[in-house]
Amino acid sequence: MANADTELYQLxxxxxxxxxxxxxxxxxxxxxxxxxxxxxxxxxxxxxxxxVVMSTLVFAGAAQFAALDLWGTQIPFFxxxxxxxxxxxxxxxxxxxxxxxxxxLSPAKRYGVMLVASDANWAMSMQAFSRGxxxxxxxxxxxxxxxxxxxxGTWLGIYFGNAVSDPKSLGLDMVMGCFxxxxxxxxxKNLRMLVIWAIAAISSxxxxxxxxxxxxVIVGALAGGVAGTVWGTQDNER
Amino acid sequence: MNVxxxxxxxxxxxxxxxxxxxxxxxxxxxxMSFVPIxxxxxxxxxxxxGSVLVALLAPMAIAGDNGARLALLTTATIMLLxxxxxxAIAAGILAAALLRQL
Numbered sequence: 296m297a298n299a300d301t302e303l304y305q306l307x308x309x310x311x312x313x314x315x316x317x318x319x320x321x322x323x324x325x326x327x328x329x330x331x332x333x334x335x336x337x338x339x340x341x342x343x344x345x346x347v348v349m350s351t352l353v354f355a356g357a358a359q360f361a362a363l364d365l366w367g368t369q370i371p372f373f374x375x376x377x378x379x380x381x382x383x384x385x386x387x388x389x390x391x392x393x394x395x396x397x398x399x400l401s402p403a404k405r406y407g408v409m410l411v412a413s414d415a416n417w418a419m420s421m422q423a424f425s426r427g428x429x430x431x432x433x434x435x436x437x438x439x440x441x442x443x444x445x446x447x448g449t450w451l452g453i454y455f456g457n458a459v460s461d462p463k464s465l466g467l468d469m470v471m472g473c474f475x476x477x478x479x480x481x482x483x484k485n486l487r488m489l490v491i492w493a494i495a496a497i498s499s500x501x502x503x504x505x506x507x508x509x510x511x512v513i514v515g516a517l518a519g520g521v522a523g524t525v526w527g528t529q530d531n532e533r
Numbered sequence: 534m535n536v537x538x539x540x541x542x543x544x545x546x547x548x549x550x551x552x553x554x555x556x557x558x559x560x561x562x563x564x565m566s567f568v569p570i571x572x573x574x575x576x577x578x579x580x581x582x583g584s585v586l587v588a589l590l591a592p593m594a595i596a597g598d599n600g601a602r603l604a605l606l607t608t609a610t611i612m613l614l615x616x617x618x619x620x621a622i623a624a625g626i627l628a629a630a631l632l633r634q635l
Contacts (some may be wrong), residue, residue, distance in 0.1 A: 320619055324626065345543045352551035362550060369535040370546055379550050383557040385585055390561025392582040395570055397562055409558045414589075421582050466629035469604040472593050473625035475586045476605050480612040480621075488583060495584035496591040503592040515588025516581050523580020524573050 303429050304399040306408070310432025311439075318416055318437030324470040325415075325441055326448035331462035332359055333452020339366045343453050350449035354413065354442050356471070358382040361509075381509035388516050389417045396424060396431060411438025414471055418478040425483055487526055495519030604629035 329350065336346040336359075353359055358379045365375050389412055390397075397405045408431060416437030420430030452459065462468055479492075499515025506514060536542045568574060594605050608625030612618065 321622065324622070340538070341543055345547050348544060349547040349550065353547065353554050355554050358550070358554065362546075366538065368538055370538055370542070372534045372536045372546070372549070375546060376549060376553050379553045380557065383554050385589070386554070386557035387561040387564075388581055388585050390558065390563075391565050392561075392578045392585075394562050394565035395575065395578065398566070398570075405562060406559055409562060410555075412558050418586060463600075464630065464633050466600065466604060466626040466633070469601060469626050469629045470622070472590060472601065473604055473608040473622040474618070476590055476608050476625075477612045477618040477621045479583065479586050479590070480609050481616060481618060482583060491580045492583060492587045495587040499588035499591045500595055503596065511592055512585065512588045515591065516585040519584020519587065520577045520581030523584075524577045527573075527576050 303424060303427070304396040304431060305429050306400065306404070306431040306435065310429055311436035312432075314416070314419075314433035314436025314438075315440045316436075317419065317433060318440040319444075321415060321470075321474060322440050322444035324467065324474075326444045326451065327459060327465070327467050328356060328462065328470050329445045329448020330452035330456055331448075331459045331467055332356060332363075333449040333454075334456025334459060335360065335363055335452075336449075337453055337456060339363045340368075341366065346453055347446065347450060350446050353379075354411070354445060355379075355383050355386075356445070378509065381507075381513075385414075385512045385516065386412060388513070392421060393417070393434070400431075408435045408438075411435065411442050413438060413441055415474050416441055418475055422478055422482055487523075487528065490526065491519045491522045494522040598633075600629040600633045603632050 332350065333346060336349070337343070341349075341363075349359060349362075361378050361382055362375055365371065365378065390409055393409075393412070397408065400408070412434060416434050419437055420434040423430035423433055459465065459467065482488075495515040495518055498518035499511040502514035503511040536546055538546070590605065593601055604625040607628040608621045611621040611624050615621065
């Protein structure tokens, strides 16, 4: 186990490039989703430069779309920030789940890699780790691919957005949902995981219906995590 | 507090959003640097990583429209049959698009 651990956190150019290539196919959909954002942001009245700056620096689709909903001639600053925080709070959990491997890197690299952490590349790298393969190349390289195509798509949307005026009718709102589900289904499945997932799903739904908006991911994920400590595995990886 | 979106205001909002998002990307590993990685913490993290995805997906499937449901069902089915993510994802998106044309 110790030997495997030393291999898993390695991060070098070939691994990053391989990660980039593995996430490039999904990036076609990300480009389309980015174009939908570019168009929607133009329609909401944002200037071209603000839109590109937002996609480049925020790089979080769901939160950016939510901010557009609140956009007007006047913007409630704290409402926007709380919404962005709540939607992106899942990054906190992703960082925590990656920490056992990231802790082997220098702080500069560790925080640098996290700049491009998002749903798809995080899910791919966790899946690689669970198969006993190095995953940080997927995180960084895949993240760079997603980031590049997200910004490129946004730019396309500003200038040629009319092709994706209705992203929902093209199924583009389901890109991330289908991707993440494919990760779940393709991952490790056993009775323990199914019970944990059921608890996560039920908690998430209850939070979705009864707790403040955008709290469901955190609530469901933490409930699943607690369930995992209550029902521990039998292996002796202590 | 309201911010005018004319002029520099909109850019300031975008930058503030970037700072908040960056705090979420960095906060998790920052906090974890103070937590000893014990057996129990490992179990928690391992269970939580799958649960993040399930917690994202559950409301999409239950509260979403039929297009969303069919997309997820199609992706899950093809993933179970072929074990290849890309065809599964493409088919799911296509299914949603087709159903929503009706």
